[in-house]
Every structure is written in C-alpha cells, then in structure tokens.
Amino acid sequence: MYARCGLLIKAQEVYERLPIKDAVSCNAMIMGYMDHGDVSDALRYLNLMEVEGITPTSITYICSLKAISKTKDELSGIKVHLEATKKGFLERDINLSNAVIDMYAKCAMISEAQKVLETIPCRDVVSYNTIITGYGESEHGEEAIACLQQMQVERIIPDTVTYICCLKACSSSRLIEEGQEVHAEITKKGLLQGDLALGNSLIDIYSKCGKCIEAHYVFETLPERDIVSWNTIIAGYAEFGFSEKGLECYEEMELHGVTPDGVTLATVIKACASIKALEYGQDIHGEILRKNLLKEDPFIGSSLVDMYIKCDELSMAQEVFDRVLIRDTVLWNALLAGYAEHERNHEVLNSFERMQSQGVASDTATLTCILKACCHVGAIDKGHEIHSEICEKGLEDGSLAISNAVVDMYAKCGLLEDAQKVLNKLKAQDVVSWNAIIVGYSQLGDSQMVFSSLNKMMGDGIRPDAVTLTSVLKACCHAALFDRGTAIYDNMLDDYGIVPTTEHQNCIIDLQCRTGHFKAAINMVQKMHCPSSVAWSSILNACNKWGNVELGHQAFDNLLWSDAEMLDVMEAV
Structure with a gap:
C-alpha cells in the first residue's frame, strides 16, 4: 500500500521490520520504486533478494527488466534473462518473454530481441508490437514490416498499436510505399475513424516522407484533431519548403481554439526561419515570452536563435541565447x-x-x-x-x-x-574526402599530387564532381598545363557527366591567358552567356604580363561593365 501510494520511505521502514522477507514483499518494493521512477533502488532490491536467498518470481523479473530497459544496462539484462531462462520462467510466462524482448530492443540489441521472439512457443500481439517498436526505434523499417507479415502468417490479428508501431518504423526509415500499404490495410479495416493516434501516425509518415498533399488529406478526414495532429502537419510543411502553408495551418489552428504548445511555437519559428519571415517570427517570439517558455526550453531557444540567424539578426540571436537558462x-x-x-x-x-x-x-x-x-x-x-x-x-x-x-x-x-x-x-571515403585533399594540393600549386589523388580517387570507383574538376583545372593553371587542362575541360560532359559551370569557364580562361592563348580566351568569353568580372580580370592581368595594350583596354572596359560595384565607383569618380 505505502509503495503504491509513493510513500517509499514508509514502505521501506515496514519492509525492514518484516520478520520474514519473501518475494511478494520484495516485488512490492521493486514495483513501488519503478512506478515512481527510481530505477536504481528498484534494482537494489533485486540484488538484495539474491543476497538474502529469496527466490524471485516471474513478476520480479518483469519489473527488473523494465528497470533495466530504462537504464539500458545490457549486462544486467543479459544476467536476468539467463537466470529467468535457467529457472524455466520464459517457457511458462509470455509476459516475461515480452519483457525480455523489450529490454533487448531498448538496449539496442535488436538481433537478440529477434532471437528471443523466435524461441517463444506461443507468440501474441504484444510480442510482435514490442519487436516492431524496437525495429522502428533502430530505423529498421523493412524488418518491422516483415514482422507484420509474419503475424498474419501466424494468424495473430494486428491491433491499432501494431499499426501505429509499423507506421512509426516506416516513418523513421522513410519507407513510403510500405507505409501506404499499411494505410490501405487500416482503411480496409475501418480503424482510422475511431483512433486519433493512428491518424496522427499516418500524418507523420506522409509528412516525414515529403508527401504533404497526402498528409493534409488524412488530416482533413480526421473526425477530431488534437495538438499532435496540428503540430505534425505544420512540421511537415515547414520541413519540405511549404512554410507559408505551415503558417496558414497555424492560423487555422488558432481559429479552431487549439492552444499551441512549445512544440507548435518552435515549429512555427522554424517555418519563419526558412522564408525569413522576421516580423511573423518576432510575433511568435512575443507569445513565447508571454507564456514564459524560453528560459527553460532549449529546443524553443535553439529555434529562435536559428531564425534570427537566418534573418541576419545576429545580435538578437545572441540575446535570445543569453536568456535561456538551460x-x-x-x-x-x-x-x-x-x-x-x-x-x-x-x-x-x-x-x-x-x-x-x-x-x-x-x-x-x-x-x-x-x-x-x-x-x-x-x-x-x-x-x-x-x-x-x-x-x-x-x-x-x-x-x-x-x-x-x-x-x-x-x-x-x-x-x-x-x-x-x-x-x-x-x-x-567519398567524393568530399578526396575533394578536401585535392583542393589542398591545388592551393599549394602541387599539380603532380592533384593528378595522383585524382587517379587514386577514380581507381577506388569514386567519380569526380564539379568541385573536384574546379581544383584540377586550377592546378593546370598554376602549372601552365594548357593541353591537359583543355582536354579535361572539353571532355567534362563525356567523361564525367558534368556540364561546365561559370567557375570552370573562368578556370580555363585563366589557363588560356597564363599560357598566352588570347584568341582562345576571347572566344571563350564571347561564348559565355554572361561573362564574369573574374574572366575579364584574367584577360586584363594577362595583357599586362604579355604587353597586349589594345586587348587590355577592351578587357578593362568590359571589366567595368561586368562588375556593378566597380562601375558605381567609377561613375562616382
């Protein structure tokens, strides 16, 4: 009684005065501590039972496994599992077997959880719900769906919890097709009308997979909506570039009399950040302050800091940061x-x-x-x-x-x-790894190491990207490798599937200028849709080097017109 009412000190006093301590009294203490979140003391009583020679019951092990699941102490979990197996409890108690599955799943030992599931002679819906949840939390969505299919083979009827767990697993792994199949099954059974949590899970998977139209359709068909429904649909719009629509949903939510919580406001702030809606964001900031949510909620704080940064208000970002206590x-x-x-x-x-x-x-x-x-x-x-x-x-x-x-x-x-x-x-290694080293060698002008790294990279089956080829062309410039640089540039599309960008064009023009190929450089500039100031600067510098005064005047005039900032200065002069 004392333990269940949370009077744990009183319960402990009574326990200490007991002339004979047995499994029932120990279980009461373990459950009492567990119910009130005191995991360490719950496990302490399990150890006491072992010390005092009290034989644990199935309930003892179930409570202990729940405690271990919270602490994620896999070694203790394995010990309890082996002990319970040795005493034959697992064969007789499906609830204990399910607790073992849950413990392994929570301790990120999902393969062990699967092994336990396979050893249970009479699995039930809870067994499968537990393993499916574990697969979802470890982002193994395909395995979760396989479990759903196995349930049906074994004629175990899935319940709404099963479908919610499957949808969460599909959501975490971004398995939209599998999620749609689960949605079809839910609709066929008519489960959606009577379960809001199921509806919210459907909105979540469609939102996480970028299917905002489908998410909104489910949202609109729900007979009732709660704060989770609104938060999920707003977050989906904000995540996939429909922030204006997300803000519209927020306003609609307020019209329906639904009070926003911290998650709502943080999500709306994120939407404001993505479209740089500073004034709207400042209004939400004001509401956050009125609700006194900022000081002790770092999630809201980080959303506000990010918004002000995206809106180029660094001083406000720092001010918000300084006001957050945690x-x-x-x-x-x-x-x-x-x-x-x-x-x-x-x-x-x-x-x-x-x-x-x-x-x-x-x-x-x-x-x-x-x-x-x-x-x-x-x-x-x-x-x-x-x-x-x-x-x-x-x-x-x-x-x-x-x-x-x-x-x-x-x-x-x-x-x-x-x-x-x-x-x-x-x-x-990936292309980013190699680009880092190739850029480094290119900046030092070490063309030999640039090409050596490029060959190793391609030998490992990693295709160069636009950044790689920019660095390679710059290396050709530094080493005045005209033929090699020209060959790479001319074959970019055929060899690498990369369409030359303005930066690549600037590199090849610079190479042509450094090696005295003025005619080729001018032809290249004239072919450019919008010649850049960088291109004309390369030509101007080369004219200075090679003494080509006439072309230098032409390059200077074009440089002025291509660089608006420089033109403004010259006009002012």
Whole structure:
C-alpha cells in the first residue's frame, strides 16, 4: 500500500521490520520504486533478494527488466534473462518473454530481441508490437514490416498499436510505399475513424516522407484533431519548403481554439526561419515570452536563435541565447552555426570555449563546425586539439562527415601530410574526402599530387564532381598545363557527366591567358552567356604580363561593365 501510494520511505521502514522477507514483499518494493521512477533502488532490491536467498518470481523479473530497459544496462539484462531462462520462467510466462524482448530492443540489441521472439512457443500481439517498436526505434523499417507479415502468417490479428508501431518504423526509415500499404490495410479495416493516434501516425509518415498533399488529406478526414495532429502537419510543411502553408495551418489552428504548445511555437519559428519571415517570427517570439517558455526550453531557444540567424539578426540571436537558462548541445550548435554562417569565426571559437567551460558536451555537429572555423582563421593548434578529441571519442569511424572535416582542416591549413594520413586511415571515403585533399594540393600549386589523388580517387570507383574538376583545372593553371587542362575541360560532359559551370569557364580562361592563348580566351568569353568580372580580370592581368595594350583596354572596359560595384565607383569618380 505505502509503495503504491509513493510513500517509499514508509514502505521501506515496514519492509525492514518484516520478520520474514519473501518475494511478494520484495516485488512490492521493486514495483513501488519503478512506478515512481527510481530505477536504481528498484534494482537494489533485486540484488538484495539474491543476497538474502529469496527466490524471485516471474513478476520480479518483469519489473527488473523494465528497470533495466530504462537504464539500458545490457549486462544486467543479459544476467536476468539467463537466470529467468535457467529457472524455466520464459517457457511458462509470455509476459516475461515480452519483457525480455523489450529490454533487448531498448538496449539496442535488436538481433537478440529477434532471437528471443523466435524461441517463444506461443507468440501474441504484444510480442510482435514490442519487436516492431524496437525495429522502428533502430530505423529498421523493412524488418518491422516483415514482422507484420509474419503475424498474419501466424494468424495473430494486428491491433491499432501494431499499426501505429509499423507506421512509426516506416516513418523513421522513410519507407513510403510500405507505409501506404499499411494505410490501405487500416482503411480496409475501418480503424482510422475511431483512433486519433493512428491518424496522427499516418500524418507523420506522409509528412516525414515529403508527401504533404497526402498528409493534409488524412488530416482533413480526421473526425477530431488534437495538438499532435496540428503540430505534425505544420512540421511537415515547414520541413519540405511549404512554410507559408505551415503558417496558414497555424492560423487555422488558432481559429479552431487549439492552444499551441512549445512544440507548435518552435515549429512555427522554424517555418519563419526558412522564408525569413522576421516580423511573423518576432510575433511568435512575443507569445513565447508571454507564456514564459524560453528560459527553460532549449529546443524553443535553439529555434529562435536559428531564425534570427537566418534573418541576419545576429545580435538578437545572441540575446535570445543569453536568456535561456538551460543550454544544451543543440542550442550551442545553433549559435555556433550562426556565427560560422556569417564568417565570424573568432566568435565561433570563443563561444566554443564558453560551451566547454560550462561543461556542455560537444557532438559531431559541434566539432565539425569548430574544425571549419579553425580552417578559416588558421587555428592549427585548436584544430589538432579537436582532432585528438575526435579520436578519443572514437568518432572518426562513426562519422564520415567529421573525418572529412578533419581532412579539410589540415589541407586548408597547408598540413597536407597530416591530411593525407587521416584520409588513408578512413575505412570509407567519398567524393568530399578526396575533394578536401585535392583542393589542398591545388592551393599549394602541387599539380603532380592533384593528378595522383585524382587517379587514386577514380581507381577506388569514386567519380569526380564539379568541385573536384574546379581544383584540377586550377592546378593546370598554376602549372601552365594548357593541353591537359583543355582536354579535361572539353571532355567534362563525356567523361564525367558534368556540364561546365561559370567557375570552370573562368578556370580555363585563366589557363588560356597564363599560357598566352588570347584568341582562345576571347572566344571563350564571347561564348559565355554572361561573362564574369573574374574572366575579364584574367584577360586584363594577362595583357599586362604579355604587353597586349589594345586587348587590355577592351578587357578593362568590359571589366567595368561586368562588375556593378566597380562601375558605381567609377561613375562616382
């Protein structure tokens, strides 16, 4: 009684005075602590039972497994599983078997959960719902759908929970076709009219997969809607470039008398950010302040910071940041990304030091941002420090993006040997990895290493992209490799499937000018849809080098007309 009422100290006093302690009294204490979120004390009583020689019951193991699921202590979970199996409980109690499946799924041991499922002689709908949920949370949507199909083979009738779990699994894995099949099955059974959670799950999968029309259709057909329905449809529109429609839904929601919560307001702020609707965003900011939601909600704070950054209001972004009392990694990342976006790299590094001093953990997004800032300001020592932290945390193998950022940082700082070492250690490489090293060699004018890297990259089956070829053409410029550069440019479409951009044209014009091929350079400029100031600057510089005064005058005049800013200055003079 005391345990169930939350009077745990009183319950413990009574327990201590018991002359004989048995499984029933221990189970009561375990359940009491579990019901009130005290996982560690719940597990302590499980250990006490073992010490005092009290034989656990099936309920003991079920409660213990629930506690372990929350702590994600897989070793304790395995121990309980083995103990329960040894005593023959799993064969007799389907609820215990389901608890074991849940524990393994929550501990990210989904293959073990599947093995347990397969050993259960009489699986039920809860067994399958549990494993499907596990597959959904680990983003294995196809396996979740396979379980739904297996249920039907075994003539186990799915319930609404099954379908909700399947839709969430499809949503997390972006399996739109499978989700549509589940939707058809739900409609056929007439389940949608009586279950709002099911309807919301359908809106969610269509929204997450960018099917906003289908999401809105489901939304409109719901007999009733709650705050989750509105939040999901608004988020879908904001995510896939229909922010104006998202804001319309928000206004419609208010007309229906539905009170927005923190999630709603953060989502609306995101929509405002994507279309730079500053005034609308400021109105929402005012509502957030009136509801006193900002100080202790870093999610709302990070949304506001991001909006002000997108609207080029950095001072307001910093002001919002300073007002949030609980600052998590996401909030700090929003601020760091904002400063980086506006090329205020010293502020990025200073803010990162503040973040570290306040004991906030950095993630891959944080470290990637800091590495980019180190590139721009040449903070090699800081870059080394971040690289060491990445290695200590074992992030190099888990994130190609962060490894690429390390390669890029070393390459941009001129430490090509270090960049090459990191590149060589990568288990997997992509075009971004190779571009970082090729750009680095190109900036140093090392055309030999540029072509060597290009050959290795293609030898590994990685196709160059537009960035790669820009660096290769620049290397040809630095080394005055006219024939080679011209051949690469002329065959870009045939060899690599890349249509030359203005940047590629500027590179080849620069190469032609550096090697004295003025006629070819002028022909190229005349073929350009809109010749750039860069192209005319290359010709002007070459005229100065080669003493071509007449062409130099022509290039100067065209340079003025191609660069509006320079033309304004000359007119003012």
